[in-house]
Amino acid sequence: DAGVIQSPRHEVTEMGQEVTLRCKPISGHNSLFWYRQTMMRGLELLIYFNNNVPIDDSGMPEDRFSAKMPNASFSTLKIQPSEPRDSAVYFCASSSTGGGSPLHFGNGTRLTVT
């Protein structure tokens, strides 16, 4: 299995630009999670989907952030407009439903907004 695939691995952009992060979950997994990791705030859950439906987006910091999951094999996290404080590593993770199911993480996208 290829695991969770995220792209790009690194993104450098200027303040005000739109940024789109992409994720392909493991085939057969029906839950997908977007996390953000920074030194200051640690690992934060932004939003998660179950069967392509957003379940909880209370972690999305502002209206500048949006996420979609148009089908079971693809999700995007968009930031528009981007700001320097959005600089972080963004992780996507997927899992099967079930109380003992572990999360499988991608290798993350390191975003730098200048």
Place this chain on the structure above:
Amino acid sequence: GDSVTQMEGPVTLSEEAFLTINCTYTATGYPSLFWYVQYPGEGLQLLLKATKADDKGSNKGFEATYRKETTSFHLEKGSVQVSDSAVYFCALSDSGSGNTGKLIFGQGTTLQVKP
């Protein structure tokens, strides 16, 4: 709501020393418990898990026992190596999220092993 508390780091040890990283939790119901490891520049990887009380999860020389009476899931290793240097996260399955697979993570503990 459910929560996880880990010991603060960084933890610095010499090679071959004994490792304990404490993890305690609060939860309604009977969550599954997990330890994840994150190496520099990578995503989190599942290290071990336990799904019910008194279960012991183990992998790569690491062990943790699900202790319901003390609501703990401490990570241990008898002899650490330099290659074990990483950030370790304790997590539990969120009983309030139905069966969606959502986990609640602790804040992470950085382990540095010196030769």
